[in-house]
Structures are given as structure tokens and as C-alpha cells.
Amino acid sequence: MRIGLTILVIIGLALAHLSLTAPDATTPAAARAVTYFTTVADSFVTATRHLEKCVQQITTDSNSVAQARSALITCRRYYKRMEFFLGYFYFSESTVYNGPPKYEIEEPYMEYQHPAGMQVIEVLLYEAEVPVHKKELEEQAELVRSSAEGLRGLLYGFTASDAQVLESMRLELVRIIALHISGYDAPLLKSGIMEAEQALLSFQHQLPAFVAAPYADSTAFYVQRALHYLQGRQQDFDGFDRLTFLTQYILPLQRVFGKYIAGSGQLLQTAPVLNYNASHLYSRDALLITGFGAAADTANDKLVALGQQLFHEKALSGNNSRSCASCHIPDQYFADQLTRSASFNGQTLLKRNTPSLLYAGFQHAQFWDGRAASLEQQVKMVMQSVDEMNADTTLSMQQLQQQPVYRQLYSKAFTGSKAPVNMDNTATAIAAYVRTLCGMNTPFDRFIAGDTHAMTKEQQNGFNLFMGKAQCATCHFAPVFNGLTPPLYQLTEFEVLGTTASGVVLPARADADNGRYDFFPISFYRQAFKTPTVRNAAVTAPYMHNGRFATLEEVVEFYDKGGGAGLGLPLDNQTLSTTPLQLTAAEKQALVRFMEALTDDKNSLRQYQTAR
Numbered sequence: 001m002r003i004g005l006t007i008l009v010i011i012g013l014a015l016a017h018l019s020l021t022a023p024d025a026t027t028p029a030a031a032r033a034v035t036y037f038t039t040v041a042d043s044f045v046t047a048t049r050h051l052e053k054c055v056q057q058i059t060t061d062s063n064s065v066a067q068a069r070s071a072l073i074t075c076r077r078y079y080k081r082m083e084f085f086l087g088y089f090y091f092s093e094s095t096v097y098n099g100p101p102k103y104e105i106e107e108p109y110m111e112y113q114h115p116a117g118m119q120v121i122e123v124l125l126y127e128a129e130v131p132v133h134k135k136e137l138e139e140q141a142e143l144v145r146s147s148a149e150g151l152r153g154l155l156y157g158f159t160a161s162d163a164q165v166l167e168s169m170r171l172e173l174v175r176i177i178a179l180h181i182s183g184y185d186a187p188l189l190k191s192g193i194m195e196a197e198q199a200l201l202s203f204q205h206q207l208p209a210f211v212a213a214p215y216a217d218s219t220a221f222y223v224q225r226a227l228h229y230l231q232g233r234q235q236d237f238d239g240f241d242r243l244t245f246l247t248q249y250i251l252p253l254q255r256v257f258g259k260y261i262a263g264s265g266q267l268l269q270t271a272p273v274l275n276y277n278a279s280h281l282y283s284r285d286a287l288l289i290t291g292f293g294a295a296a297d298t299a300n301d302k303l304v305a306l307g308q309q310l311f312h313e314k315a316l317s318g319n320n321s322r323s324c325a326s327c328h329i330p331d332q333y334f335a336d337q338l339t340r341s342a343s344f345n346g347q348t349l350l351k352r353n354t355p356s357l358l359y360a361g362f363q364h365a366q367f368w369d370g371r372a373a374s375l376e377q378q379v380k381m382v383m384q385s386v387d388e389m390n391a392d393t394t395l396s397m398q399q400l401q402q403q404p405v406y407r408q409l410y411s412k413a414f415t416g417s418k419a420p421v422n423m424d425n426t427a428t429a430i431a432a433y434v435r436t437l438c439g440m441n442t443p444f445d446r447f448i449a450g451d452t453h454a455m456t457k458e459q460q461n462g463f464n465l466f467m468g469k470a471q472c473a474t475c476h477f478a479p480v481f482n483g484l485t486p487p488l489y490q491l492t493e494f495e496v497l498g499t500t501a502s503g504v505v506l507p508a509r510a511d512a513d514n515g516r517y518d519f520f521p522i523s524f525y526r527q528a529f530k531t532p533t534v535r536n537a538a539v540t541a542p543y544m545h546n547g548r549f550a551t552l553e554e555v556v557e558f559y560d561k562g563g564g565a566g567l568g569l570p571l572d573n574q575t576l577s578t579t580p581l582q583l584t585a586a587e588k589q590a591l592v593r594f595m596e597a598l599t600d601d602k603n604s605l606r607q608y609q610t611a612r
Contacts, residue, residue: 029209030160033168036205037085041151044078048145051075051121055141058134065130068137072121073191075144079118080198083175084206088168090154096147098185102524102575116143119185126188126579163268166210166261169203171271173254174487176200177281181242182473187577194234200227213264215256222253238469243460247448251280273489282448282479284440287489289361293374298361298435303413307433309406310426315399316383318344318390324382324430328357333605334437335540339547344390351387351513353547356540358600359533361435362480364492368529368545371519375431380423393423400426439600442535447597455597462594465587470559471577472591476534481598483531494528496575498564499544504557508567511546526573538596552592560588 026034051071058064079086079097086094101119121140124133176196179185183192204223210216226249233240258276261267269276273291280286289298298304310316311324327341328334334357340349352368360366365373372378383391400406401421410420413429444463446454455463466472475495477486483493494516502509516525529545543549549558558567562578565571583591 026159027162027165029162029165029206030158032209033085033160033165033206034155034158036202037082038152038155040078040082040202041148044075044082044151045145045148047071047075047078048141048148052138052141052145055121055134055137058131058137060131065125069125069189072118072125073186073189073194075118076186076189076191076195077198080180080195081202083199084168084172084202086151087175088164088171089158089160093147093154097144116140118144122186122188161266161268162210162264163266165206166264166266167268167270169206170257170261170276171487172199172203173250173257174274174281177246177250177254178473178478178486181240181245182467183237183471184474187471187474188579190237191234193230193237193240197227197230197234200230210260210264210266213260215260215263218256219253219260222249222256226250226253240464240468242464242467243447246282251282251448254280271488271490273484274487282445284445286479287362287484289435289438291489292361292364292435294361294432294435298432300413300432302409303429303432304436306409306413307429307431309409310430311433313400316389316391316396316426318392322389324379327354327388330605333536333539333600334358337541339542343387344385345387348387352545353542355532356536357434358437358439358536358605359480359482361431361438362484362533363482363530364484364490365530369516369519370492370494370530371516375434376424376427379427379430397421397423397426439604441601441604442599443597444594456593458590459593459597462590462592462597465583465591466594469587470556470581470583470591472534472559475531475576480533481535482533493531494525495531496526496528496571496573497544497558498527498567498569498571498574498576499529499546499548500558500564500567500569501546501548503548503550504554504561504567506567508564508569510564510569511548513546515545524573527571528575534595535598536600538592538599552595553588556583556588556591 051068051074054064054068054071058068083094083098086097095117097117098119099115099117101115101117101123117140121137121144124130124137124140127133130137176199180192180196180199183190185195186192200223204220204227207216207220207223226245229245229249258279261276267276273287275283275285275288278286311328314320314323314326316323322344327336329336336354339353340351341354342348343350355368361375365371366375366378367381372381380393383389383393383396400410406421410425411417414420414425417425443454443459447460466476467478473481475493476482477484477489483495485491485493496515499511500508501511511527514526516528517523519525537543538552541550541552543552543555549555559576560581560583561567562580563571563574563576565574565576565578566580
């Protein structure tokens with residue numbers, strides 16, 4: 001479940017790190033990083049030359065393809081050793097080597113980057129007839145090799161601070177936790193465990209440059225423990241126990257390293273979504289809601305209270321008959337369990353399934369097609385939609401103004417405003433309330449927090465499958481398990497799954513909904529939809545944008561078959577891999593059981609269910 005169409009939410013993200021004020025001279029820690037980078041880069045160059053030679057020697061003999069795949073794994077090994085440095089200080093250049101094997105769309109300019117690099121080579125090396133793609137393979141291998149030969153030239157005039165190097169290491173831990181062990185970069189090679197080890201080795205190499213602070217020894221200890229666990233397990237991608245690795249090794253390392261940075265006085269925050277004060281990536285506060293374009297402070301209790309009241313307010317609809325809660329029913333995990341909700345006229349159905357609003361704040365785009373850039377914008381669009389609430393916003397505000405309780409609530413929430421009852425403030429309040437809908441109190445969360453009895457053995461196995469063999473976590477990224485792309489979580493992915501209008505019943509029937517294409521009419525967006533969270537999926541059926549999948553078992557079967565194309569639909573832009581996952585019946589059941597463990601405790605959600 002990978003290869004999405006990505007929107008760049010914050011322009012200039014790629015090299016944001018380098019825009020920071022840098023010292024006049026390179027520090028010893030930066031010097032150590034540069035020396036290491038140049039040494040590994042030289043080995044990377046040698047590996048790319050060997051890869052190019054192996055690609056040139058590809059024939060119909062399967063051994064020649066196997067040799068090329070092996071050479072690619074070697075290239076990836078060396079790339080992962082320098083990723084912490086290259087991915088942080090030279091992000092744009094890093095995409096030449098390890099960019100996704102699909103078109104990247106940069107909005108709002110509609111510019112796109114052609115797929116290039118090792119991930120493209122991987123896909124081609126696993127085509128049914130590899131020799132047919134030899135010319136393209138040779139072009140890609142030459143590009144990687146020629147670019148690698150220029151890596152040393154990047155360092156001209158390079159300077160960096162200790163804080164920058166430490167942050168680059170911190171972000172590499174996030175990659176290991178959320179990307180490497182899931183096989184995100186190389187799902188077909190299944191080299192992710194080896195790549196995690198290589199990334200951690202580079203992390204370990206940098207530690208001697210930082211010794212004069214509390215937790216330095218603890219950090220070194222946990223790195224060695226994690227490496228010891230990884231060593232010898234690199235070849236067992238499908239069987240790797242990710243849950244044990246997370247809870248006993250890499251998350252404790254992330255925790256003590258965060259304490260080390262805080263104690264060293266070298267804290268640097270260039271990732272607005274990540275909370276560096278959180279214990280680790282699976283902590284409830286790991287992601288900052290303020291990093292998602294919040295127009296107001298969600299910690300403002302008066303604002304949230306107003307938003308909760310308005311969420312249930314039917315005066316916001318054209319005939320005073322429906323509210324936000326009419327379709328996003330709090331007692332039903334803020335969904336409605338319908339294939340599609342009724343339109344405002346009561347005679348037709350809405351175009352798409354109503355998703356849960358739980359964790360909706362942790363996205364950079366709203367609606368299935370992402371046409372709203374914020375929750376505030378979404379509120380206004382829903383109110384004004386003739387199919388949804390059909391409100392006359394002027395009249396709605398007049399009705400609220402006439403009620404003393406609302407005049408008081410708005411005045412408390414928007415102090416200093418002479419006319420607080422207005423549409424902008426209404427959208428701000430409702431959006432603030434929706435951003436609080438994030439329980440993070442599931443059996444899985446309790447297990448990660450130390451309650452080893454919170455999940456059954458089958459659910460634990462399901463998590464390992466979700467993060468590994470089943471490839472779910474290559475699109476549903478930890479910790480929210482939605483389309484937010486690590487390590488910075490500033491991109492929202494859209495996928496072309498080939499979702500059918502017939503579920504998994506054969507013959508498959510194509511769905512007519514063009515998704516994001518109707519909003520941005522470019523071919524890469526045809527039938528592309530936002531990746532929702534899997535949290536609470538077990539209690540918010542039916543599934544997909546069209547609600548055509550009644551059970552999680554059907555959803556798992558759909559992915560196991562390779563999406564719409566795997567079921568026989570003629571799709572040339574499907575971003576989901578069409579390669580069957582070959583899951584057993586027991587594995588499919590374990591996956592469903594794990595997703596059941598992502599259900600928030602109902603009692604923890606009661607605070608959200610009724611107006612205050």
C-alpha cells in the first residue's frame with residue numbers, strides 16, 4: 001500500500017534546513033559528519049558503477065536479473081549510511097537517488113518531477129519481463145552513477161552547527177521507525193531491515209562527537225542494543241518482530257536521545273509538525289496539531305466549547321434540519337455507518353462515503369479529494385454546499401446572533417471582537433473542536449505505553465504484518481496510520497488504488513468517481529483519493545470513498561489481490577502495487593484483529609459526544 005501522489009503543503013520545505021542561520025565555521029561534529037559522508041559517498045559511487053555494469057549485462061537469464069537486484073541492494077546499503085546527512089542538508093539532491101517511483105506533483109504550481117533513481121530501478125527489476133525494460137534501466141543506472149560521482153561537489157563551502165547535525169540524526173530515527181522497517185523505500189527488494197541497520201550504524205558513528213552532556217552514555221547503550229537486535233535479522237523481512245524492536249529497542253533509544261539533545265543545549269526545531277518534547281514517535285503528543293495550519297489555539301477551552309456547541313447546531317443548515325453531527329455522529333465514532341449519506345434534498349445520496357472525523361485534524365488536506373486546504377475551509381464549503389447543508393450563511397449568523405447563549409459564547413471565545421458572531425469565527429470554532437478529536441487511547445496505544453496485555457498475540461502478529469509483509473504502513477504511516485509522510489509529516493499522500501464499484505466481487509466493475517482529477521485535472525490525479533487513518537476503521541464501516549466495501553476482510557482481500565488492476569481493471573496510473581501480497585488466511589485475519597486494536601476506548605470519547 002504505497003506509491004502515493006503527494007502534495008507539497010509548505011512550499012520551500014525541501015531545503016528549509018539550509019535557510020537557517022549557520023555558524024561561520026564547521027563544528028567538530030559537522031566535520032566528523034562530512035568526513036563520514038565523503039567516505040561512504042566514495043563507496044556509493046563504486047556500488048553505482050557496479051550496478052550500471054550489472055544492468056548492462058541483463059539478459060533473459062534470470063541470474064543476470066538476480067545480480068542486478070543484488071547490486072541495487074548494495075547501492076541502497078551505502079545510501080542509507082549517508083541518508084541522515086544527505087536527506088537533511090541536501091534534500092533536493094537526495095531525491096535523485098531515492099525519490100518515489102511515480103510523478104511528484106508540486107501544488108499549486110502543478111509542476112511535477114519525473115520518477116528517477118533506485119526506487120524506479122527496483123520496480124523495473126521486478127517487472128514480468130525485465131529485459132524489455134533494459135534501455136530504461138540503463139538510463140536510470142547511468143543517472144544514479146553520474147549523479148553519485150558529483151556528491152563531493154555538494155560540500156563546497158559547507159558549514160553546519162552541532163544542533164543541525166543532531167536534528168539530522170533525530171530525523172533519521174523517525175525514518176527508521178516509520179519507514180525503513182516497513183520497507184517503504186524498497187518493498188520488492190525487502191531490504192528494509194538491513195537498511196534500518198545501516199542507518200543506525202551511521203547514527204552510532206556520529207555519537208562520539210557528542211559526549212559532554214547527560215544521557216550520552218545511555219544513548220550509546222541503546223544504540224548498541226538496537227544494532228545487536230537488528231544484526232542477523234536483515235534477511236527476514238516478513239518475519240521481523242517490529243513490535244519488539246519498537247517497544248524494547250528503538251523507541252527507548254529515541255526517548256533517551258531526545259533527553260540528550262535537550263540536556264546538551266543544542267535543540268533545533270525545523271520540523272513544525274514533530275513535537276521534540278514528546279517521549280517518542282508513538283507518544284500521544286508526538287505530532288503538533290499547530291503544525292497543520294490551525295487558525296486558532298485548540299487549547300482555548302472556550303473556543304472548543306463553542307465549536308462543540310456549533311457542531312450540533314442545526315441553524316447552520318438551510319432548513320434548520322441538520323448539523324455537522326447529523327452525518328458525523330459522535331456516538332458512532334463521528335461517522336454514520338452508511339454507504340453514502342442522504343443529500344440535503346432527502347431524495348438523493350451524496351457522492352461519497354462519510355469518513356470519521358476522528359484524527360481529521362492530522363491531515364494537510366480535507367475531503368476525499370483534498371479540495372479543502374484546512375478544516376476551516378472545509379466547514380465553510382460544507383455549510384454552503386447545496387447537497388450537504390445548503391446554508392444561507394448570512395441568515396445562519398443572524399439566527400445565532402439572536403440567541404443570548406451564543407452571543408455570550410462567541411464573546412468569551414473571541415475576546416476583543418466587536419462583532420464576534422460571524423462566519424469566519426464559526427468555522428474557526430468548529431475546526432478547533434474537530435482538532436480535539438484524537439483519543440489516542442486504543443489497545444495498541446496502551447500496549448506501546450507498556451501494557452503488554454492490551455493486545456492479543458494475534459493482534460501483535462497483525463501489527464507486524466501491517467508494518468511488514470502486508471505493506472499497509474507504506475501508505476498508512478505511523479503513528480496516526482494515515483497518509484502523512486514521515487519524517488517531517490508535512491506532505492499528504494493521495495493514492496490511486498483502482499477502487500472498484502463492486503467490492504472484491506468478480507468481474508470487477510470500475511468506479512466512475514475521478515477523485516482529485518475533478519479538482520486538479522491532470523492525469524496523475526485521475527481516481528486519486530486521500531489516504532485516511534486506519535484508526536477506528538473497525539467501527540466505521542463501510543470503507544473506501546464509495547463505501548462499497550462492507551467489511552475489513554473485503555478491504556484486506558482487495559489489497560491482497562493488488563487493487564483494481566490486480567482484479568482485472570485496465571488502469572495505467574494505479575499507484576498501489578499490483579503485485580499480489582500472497583497473504584494466508586491466518587495472516588488476513590491477524591491484520592483485521594490488529595485494526596480492531598486501533599479502536600479508541602468509547603469512554604475516552606464521551607467528552608466529545610454531546611454539546612457542552
